[in-house]
Amino acid sequence: xxxxxxxxxxxxxxxxLTKSLDCVHCxxxxxxxxxxxxxxxEMSSPRGRVYLARGVAEGSIAFDDVVADxxxxxxxxxxxxxxxxxxxxxxxxxxxxxAEVERRGLRGGLAKRIETLALRGIVPHPARLRALVxxxxxxxxxxxxxxxxxxxxxxxxxxxxxxxxxxSKADRAPLPALVPAVGDKRGRVxxxxxxxxxxxxxxxxxxxxxxxxxxxxxxxVAPGQGCCGALHAHAGDSERANExxxxxxxxxxxxxxxxxxxxxxxxxxxxxxxxxxxPGTGERLxxxxxxxxxxxxxxxxxxxxxxxxxxxxxxxPCHLVHGQGVYEAPRRLLEQIVGVRLVSHEDPTACxxxxxxxxxxxxxxxxxxxxxxxxxxxxxDPDVIASGNPGCIMxxxxxxxxxxxxxxxxxxxELLDRAYGGPSRAPDAPYL
Amino acid sequence: MQPASSRLIDALRAAAGADxxxxxxxxxxxxxxxxxxxxxxxxxxxxxxxxxxxxxxCVAACAREGVPFVPRGAGTGLSGGAIAxxxxxxxxCARMNRILEIDPVDRVAVVQPGVVNADLSRAAAPFDxxxxxxxxxxxxxxxxxxxxxxxxxxxxxxxxxxxxHVLAVELVLASGERVRLGSRAGGEPGYDLTGAVVGSEGTxxxxxxxxVRLTPVPEAVETLLAIFPDVVSACHxxxxxxxxxxxxxxxxxxxxxxxxxxxxxxxxxxxxxxxxAVLIAELDGPAVxxxxxxxxxxxxxxxxxxxxxxxxxxxxxxxxxxxxRKGAFGAMGRLAPDLYVHDAVVPRSKLPExxxxxxxxxxxxxxxxxxxxxxxxxxxxxxxxxxxxxxxELRRVLAAGSEILELCVRAGGVIxxxxxxxxxxxxxxxxxxxxxxxxxxxxxxxxxxxxRRSNPGKIFPTTRFCVESNPKARGYERVSFDP
Ligand SMILES: Cc1cc2nc3c(=O)[nH]c(=O)nc-3n(C[C@H](O)[C@H](O)[C@H](O)COP(=O)(O)OP(=O)(O)OC[C@H]3O[C@@H](n4cnc5c(N)ncnc54)[C@H](O)[C@@H]3O)c2cc1C
Ligand code: SF4
Ligand code: SF4
Numbered sequence: 038x039x040x041x042x043x044x045x046x047x048x049x050x051x052x053x054l055t056k057s058l059d060c061v062h063c064x065x066x067x068x069x070x071x072x073x074x075x076x077x078x079e080m081s082s083p084r085g086r087v088y089l090a091r092g093v094a095e096g097s098i099a100f101d102d103v104v105a106d107x108x109x110x111x112x113x114x115x116x117x118x119x120x121x122x123x124x125x126x127x128x129x130x131x132x133x134x135x136a137e138v139e140r141r142g143l144r145g146g147l148a149k150r151i152e153t154l155a156l157r158g159i160v161p162h163p164a165r166l167r168a169l170v171x172x173x174x175x176x177x178x179x180x181x182x183x184x185x186x187x188x189x190x191x192x193x194x195x196x197x198x199x200x201x202x203x204x205s206k207a208d209r210a211p212l213p214a215l216v217p218a219v220g221d222k223r224g225r226v227x228x229x230x231x232x233x234x235x236x237x238x239x240x241x242x243x244x245x246x247x248x249x250x251x252x253x254x255x256x257x258v259a260p261g262q263g264c265c266g267a268l269h270a271h272a273g274d275s276e277r278a279n280e281x282x283x284x285x286x287x288x289x290x291x292x293x294x295x296x297x298x299x300x301x302x303x304x305x306x307x308x309x310x311x312x313x314x315x316p317g318t319g320e321r322l323x324x325x326x327x328x329x330x331x332x333x334x335x336x337x338x339x340x341x342x343x344x345x346x347x348x349x350x351x352x353x354p355c356h357l358v359h360g361q362g363v364y365e366a367p368r369r370l371l372e373q374i375v376g377v378r379l380v381s382h383e384d385p386t387a388c389x390x391x392x393x394x395x396x397x398x399x400x401x402x403x404x405x406x407x408x409x410x411x412x413x414x415x416x417x418d419p420d421v422i423a424s425g426n427p428g429c430i431m432x433x434x435x436x437x438x439x440x441x442x443x444x445x446x447x448x449x450x451e452l453l454d455r456a457y458g459g460p461s462r463a464p465d466a467p468y469l
Numbered sequence: 470m471q472p473a474s475s476r477l478i479d480a481l482r483a484a485a486g487a488d489x490x491x492x493x494x495x496x497x498x499x500x501x502x503x504x505x506x507x508x509x510x511x512x513x514x515x516x517x518x519x520x521x522x523x524x525x526x527c528v529a530a531c532a533r534e535g536v537p538f539v540p541r542g543a544g545t546g547l548s549g550g551a552i553a554x555x556x557x558x559x560x561x562c563a564r565m566n567r568i569l570e571i572d573p574v575d576r577v578a579v580v581q582p583g584v585v586n587a588d589l590s591r592a593a594a595p596f597d598x599x600x601x602x603x604x605x606x607x608x609x610x611x612x613x614x615x616x617x618x619x620x621x622x623x624x625x626x627x628x629x630x631x632x633x634h635v636l637a638v639e640l641v642l643a644s645g646e647r648v649r650l651g652s653r654a655g656g657e658p659g660y661d662l663t664g665a666v667v668g669s670e671g672t673x674x675x676x677x678x679x680x681v682r683l684t685p686v687p688e689a690v691e692t693l694l695a696i697f698p699d700v701v702s703a704c705h706x707x708x709x710x711x712x713x714x715x716x717x718x719x720x721x722x723x724x725x726x727x728x729x730x731x732x733x734x735x736x737x738x739x740x741x742x743x744x745x746a747v748l749i750a751e752l753d754g755p756a757v758x759x760x761x762x763x764x765x766x767x768x769x770x771x772x773x774x775x776x777x778x779x780x781x782x783x784x785x786x787x788x789x790x791x792x793x794r795k796g797a798f799g800a801m802g803r804l805a806p807d808l809y810v811h812d813a814v815v816p817r818s819k820l821p822e823x824x825x826x827x828x829x830x831x832x833x834x835x836x837x838x839x840x841x842x843x844x845x846x847x848x849x850x851x852x853x854x855x856x857x858x859x860x861x862e863l864r865r866v867l868a869a870g871s872e873i874l875e876l877c878v879r880a881g882g883v884i885x886x887x888x889x890x891x892x893x894x895x896x897x898x899x900x901x902x903x904x905x906x907x908x909x910x911x912x913x914x915x916x917x918x919x920x921r922r923s924n925p926g927k928i929f930p931t932t933r934f935c936v937e938s939n940p941k942a943r944g945y946e947r948v949s950f951d952p
Contacts, residue, residue, distance in 0.1 A: 058856075059806070061799060061807065064543050065608060065796070077563030078517065080496050089498070089499060092495070097498070098495050099494065107495075118735075121735065121799065122731070124735075124802070124803055
């Protein structure tokens with residue numbers, strides 16, 4: 038019936054079909070899917086999306102805009118994978134389907150234009166990203182951002198509300214090439230810097246490196262590394278994702294480290310997937326990837342001396358809990374900070390609606406999904422919300438502002454870093 | 470499937486709003502089956518109302534256009550009950566998911582039909598209450614589906630199936646009329662019409678509100694895991710526990726093949742891979758009474774061949790056991806793309822011999838058959854893993870299925886315990902019922918839906934059906950319906 042790259046029998050169609058066959062149609066994934074919860078529509082559920090994928094691969098339905106729209110509306114949160122007893126690799130299937138949507142030119146409109154600009158024009162180019170963020174920081178400091186935005190079209194204004202405050206110059210300073218371990222050395226790790234993190238969350242990167250060093254790890258910032266390629270893979274740009282994976286494999290191979298530590302859940306999940314692009318070398322890199330919370334929890338956290346008196350609510354980034362299966366570790370770490378009382382809300386493992394740049398491409402659904410999250414958080418009214426992914430932090434901050442919560446939103450390592458005394462108080466290590 | 474008329478689409482939009490109507494080919498395609506994938510039927514349209522008024526308007530629109538309709542919940546049904554025959558419109562209740570009231574004094578909840586079973590128990594938990602029927606699909610299936618199928622679950626052994634917990638229903642009949650049956654006080658003078666609605670599989674109309682009984686959460690619970698060398702000895706263990714006069718809350722058997730699949734999944738609970746079968750026995754009640762019962766179950770299992778009996782150390786471990794048990798069906802997807810979950814009941818005393826015969830049937834047809842079931846109720850679930858694209862295998866699966874049902878009926882059992890007849894087993898009804906019996910059932914149905922426009926083509930035997938020649942087109946497509 039349908040012709041083109043995924044016509045039944047082709048390589049792409051066979052790959053899609055094989056992945057879809059893991060689904061027995063039991064429906065246990067329905068209740069965890071944010072877009073199903075929001076719409077009640079079968080095709081907006083994981084089971085429905087897998088069925089659509091199978092339908093196009095077998096040629097029982099046309100690969101048309103119904104299929105393309107559903108692949109776009111999916112948040113890629115992979116909550117369905119955590120719920121699925123049958124082991125459906127939904128994230129990988131989704132990427133394949135999106136690549137197919139791209140090949141067929143089935144996407145257009147504002148969402149597509151934003152995505153192309155961000156993914157091709159900015160994210161992979163550190164200098165451009167840096168310049169753009171500096172400009173934004175300047176506008177924010179001069180108080181020009183709001184008046185300027187008033188001139189912008191409404192759709193853009195809403196989206197701009199998500200922009201974080203640009204950290205200070207010191208926080209955006211490049212990381213040292215090597216930060217030596219404090220005290221007994223427990224290992225030598227490579228730190229994955231990422232593209233957005235150093236610019237918009239430089240303070241978090243610095244905190245991560247300090248906390249690792251204080252826990253006995255030599256931290257190497259391998260030169261030549263770059264963007265993880267997650268956004269590209271999820272947008273169906275497998276070529277770029279492949280290229281970026283190659284770059285990181287080369288950089289970390291040369292660094293001679295035991296492990297690669299990541300403080301952005303989305304990047305961690307993408308790096309763990311490197312084997313998909315590069316069998317062999319990619320798989321080897323993937324096997325060494327650890328989220329910072331996972332590494333510290335496994336090594337045993339050195340008790341931080343300081344105390345933080347706060348009710349802290351940990352909110353799971355999808356790409357940590359569903360993408361990498363890390364659930365307990367960050368909670369256990371936070372509990373070890375004296376004074377911290379960990380509180381839990383109703384639905385910590387549900388998506389917040391950030392989903393990479395989904396909040397830019399699908400603002401209405403994103404905002405509905407965020408609404409659920411914020412109502413759950415409001416019910417426990419924490420002092421601090423901790424979440425280990427930059428996109429989630431931005432989204433939760435926007436949510437806190439919109440729903441009038443009083444909580445501060447931070448990365449868990451920022452709390453640990455504070456409990457260790459932060460940047461200034463370590464006489465024996467100048468960087469720390 | 471017949472293409473929907475644009476008049477029908479417009480009428481449904483007027484009834485429930487433009488965003489509530491699906492009609493494009495891809496959108497309808499995903500509604501062609503429920504959790505039993507080899508029966509399919511594509512609807513003319515799907516409508517997602519939010520209120521009983523909207524349901525009534527949708528049903529009235531269908532009546533005006535002369536098209537039938539099918540209520541649907543989460544589509545986890547295992548008998549093809551929610552699929553559309555004859556160009557029917559699917560009335561999807563997922564958006565009707567509000568819990569309207571929980572009253573801890575009357576111990577009732579009033580809910581819309583799209584409320585998910587487990588969500589109701591979560592909402593009742595602050596009052597130390599729960600909704601007792603707990604199908605393994607409880608995280609996903611809806612109260613409307615539970616009512617329509619009279620669903621059960623592991624704890625049906627002690628607490629009874631859905632029918633024991635439904636006090637009142639509101640129903641939109643095919644005429645568009647709204648009726649209320651039963652009362653929240655329980656008890657219904659005269660004929661038990663509420664009881665007739667429970668288990669009617671969507672053929673009486675659309676249930677738009679349900680008043681259910683809530684049950685106190687027991688003071689104490691103990692869960693045992695008895696490890697047996699094979700399924701048959703586990704069945705003897707079950708018989709011994711019941712004969713001893715114990716009333717366990719649940720007695721569930723999981724066989725070796727199922728254990729292997731579950732342990733490879735996200736629901737792994739550390740069940741022993743070398744066991745022939747495990748028996749999960751749950752006891753609940755006042756804390757003082759439990760230790761003695763635990764010891765008795767342990768001894769009885771040991772006497773019937775259990776090599777080891779463990780007791781869940783805490784609530785977390787108990788939950789892991791149950792998650793494993795309830796994730797079993799989905800986990801079987803690891804063995805093959807499709808799973809045919811059979812459902813039949815035999816007298817408990819016949820369990821060992823029937824199971825032996827069931828396994829022999831699977832072997833004879835060269836099929837991958839596994840067993841995970843509500844043993845305490847004598848409710849078997851022989852599961853056959855297969856690939857529906859393989860025509861020959863599908864044929865063998867269906868042949869084995871009928872042999873299993875005939876076997877169970879011969880053993881004094883019935884052809885469905887809890888999954889319903891739907892589109893799957895209608896042609897087996899004559900195994901149990903005479904033409905007169907069936908006629909009486911048809912007349913009861915006619916009281917609610919004389920024109921047979923609510924979920925047509927289900928329950929009652931059909932004479933004609935054919936396998937589509939295109940093997941890709943998944944199994945059976947009904948060519949006519951006129952029960
Ligand atoms: C993994 C798995 C485990 C399961 N375990 C069990 C189990 O332990 N015990 C058990 O009994 N069943 C079990 N089932 C079967 C199934 O979950 C139940 O039959 C459930 O009640 C169906 O609910 P649903 O919301 O998915 O209904 P659907 O599948 O959508 O519909 C089922 C039937 O109900 C009708 N219906 C739905 N809503 C309404 C309404 N509002 N008004 C009138 N009719 C309506 C439909 O027309 C259809 O005939 C299991 C299924 C799966 C996939
Ligand atoms: S990835 Fe998230 S949004 Fe997409 S189908 Fe799975 S649960 Fe739903
Ligand atoms: S839980 Fe897994 S097997 Fe079940 S319907 Fe969802 S994707 Fe398919």
